[in-house]
Amino acid sequence: VTLDYACYACGRTASPPAARCVCGEPLWIDSDATDFDWPVDGPESMWRYRDVLPVDPPAGMGSVVGGTPLVRTAPLDDFAGARIHVKYEGTNPTGSFKDRGSAIGVVAAVESDANAVGTVSHGNMAMSVAATAASCATPCVVLVPADIPPERLDAIAAFDPTIVQVEGSYGDLYFDSYDVGRDLGIRFLNSDTPLRVEGQKTTAYEVCEAFAPGAPDAAVLPVSSGGHASGVWKALRELVAAGRLDALPRLYLAQSAACDPVAAAFRDGDDEVSATEAGETIAYSIANADPPSGTRALTAARETDGGVCAVTDDEIRAARDRLARDAGLRVEAASATSLAATRRLTDRGAIAADEDVVVVATGSGYGEAGAASPHRTTLADLRATLSELV
Numbered sequence: 572v573t574l575d576y577a578c579y580a581c582g583r584t585a586s587p588p589a590a591r592c593v594c595g596e597p598l599w600i601d602s603d604a605t606d607f608d609w610p611v612d613g614p615e616s617m618w619r620y621r622d623v624l625p626v627d628p629p630a631g632m633g634s635v636v637g638g639t640p641l642v643r644t645a646p647l648d649d650f651a652g653a654r655i656h657v658k659y660e661g662t663n664p665t666g667s668f669k670d671r672g673s674a675i676g677v678v679a680a681v682e683s684d685a686n687a688v689g690t691v692s693h694g695n696m697a698m699s700v701a702a703t704a705a706s707c708a709t710p711c712v713v714l715v716p717a718d719i720p721p722e723r724l725d726a727i728a729a730f731d732p733t734i735v736q737v738e739g740s741y742g743d744l745y746f747d748s749y750d751v752g753r754d755l756g757i758r759f760l761n762s763d764t765p766l767r768v769e770g771q772k773t774t775a776y777e778v779c780e781a782f783a784p785g786a787p788d789a790a791v792l793p794v795s796s797g798g799h800a801s802g803v804w805k806a807l808r809e810l811v812a813a814g815r816l817d818a819l820p821r822l823y824l825a826q827s828a829a830c831d832p833v834a835a836a837f838r839d840g841d842d843e844v845s846a847t848e849a850g851e852t853i854a855y856s857i858a859n860a861d862p863p864s865g866t867r868a869l870t871a872a873r874e875t876d877g878g879v880c881a882v883t884d885d886e887i888r889a890a891r892d893r894l895a896r897d898a899g900l901r902v903e904a905a906s907a908t909s910l911a912a913t914r915r916l917t918d919r920g921a922i923a924a925d926e927d928v929v930v931v932a933t934g935s936g937y938g939e940a941g942a943a944s945p946h947r948t949t950l951a952d953l954r955a956t957l958s959e960l961v
């Protein structure tokens with residue numbers, strides 16, 4: 572696949588395999604969506620937007636990614652302070668939004684002369700790339716930090732990629748993997764590569780089509796590397812250019828207060844996101860202290876009149892519990908930051924009670940340990956126990 576890249580910040584164009592613009596900002600694919608219209612038929616997957624995607628769908632698992640439910644969850648309105656709709660990405664094949672970007676990236680790698688695909692991840696993205704590569708019979712390399720917990724290693728290993736634990740700076744590994752990959756013919760699909768951003772823009776296409784010809788007032792999503800936020804913003808820009816969106820939804824980004832470089836830049840009025848220290852948080856999968864597309868995500872929030880919000884672990888736990896107990900949706904802690912942030916935003920008046928807000932839940936929580944404390948009884952006492960409890 573030969574594609575031109577463009578820079579959102581300075582407008583320069585570049586050709587692959589450039590990873591960054593000369594101005595330092597990340598690139599995305601220079602796509603023309605001006606003729607786009609909502610499909611009248613087509614698959615109920617991300618591939619219904621084939622006209623604005625850079626590759627054809629693969630066979631197998633990658634062909635069924637996307638088409639995730641948008642659930643109107645009225646029981647969450649009181650907690651959140653607005654009309655809540657949850658975009659639940661947990662129904663993707665490996666349980667997270669990452670499958671969208673992996674599908675595009677792996678297909679592009681298969682069509683090129685790459686020897687293998689690769690990624691730098693210790694969680695959802697590693698599973699997603701490994702699973703997609705397996706379904707395309709493509710070799711896969713996963714680089715993980717040396718201190719990865721064994722249960723997450725097992726989840727990735729199920730798809731049988733080549734896993735390498737790397738000692739050293741995890742932030743530098745993101746950049747070094749591109750250099751090494753170029754020399755060895757391994758196409759690295761890291762968090763915000765242009766191909767991945769193309770896949771991730773389909774989240775927003777799906778949400779906007781569900782509201783068409785209107786639009787939600789706001790969307791709230793977790794931000795880590797900034798790749799997903801970039802994809803959502805790119806989709807909104809494309810839909811405006813195509814005349815399919817009259818009003819831009821305000822884009823709000825959510826982070827854990829323990830690691831909030833994008834939120835800090837927003838609070839301080841900075842033009843650029845600076846690296847911070849990563850503190851401990853239950854939302855570990857979005858704890859990116861030096862996000863490669865952080866400034867682009869910050870710009871997306873500002874240009875759509877949205878914002879960036881940091882929430883504490885207690886707020887994240889409360890939001891995660893409400894999603895499960897009031898809406899039947901089990902999400903990972905990182906995903907619950909979006910509902911927690913919505914509550915903060917309505918508290919401070921940034922979002923009004925009668926506004927339609929799409930809360931993006933980026934991944935299922937079935938892989939995360941809980942702290943259940945069931946009642947106990949014996950078979951003989953079952954009747955008596957239940958009659959007291961129910």
Ligand SMILES: [Zn+2]
Pocket residue numbers: 578579580581582583592593594595596
């Ligand atoms: Zn640039």
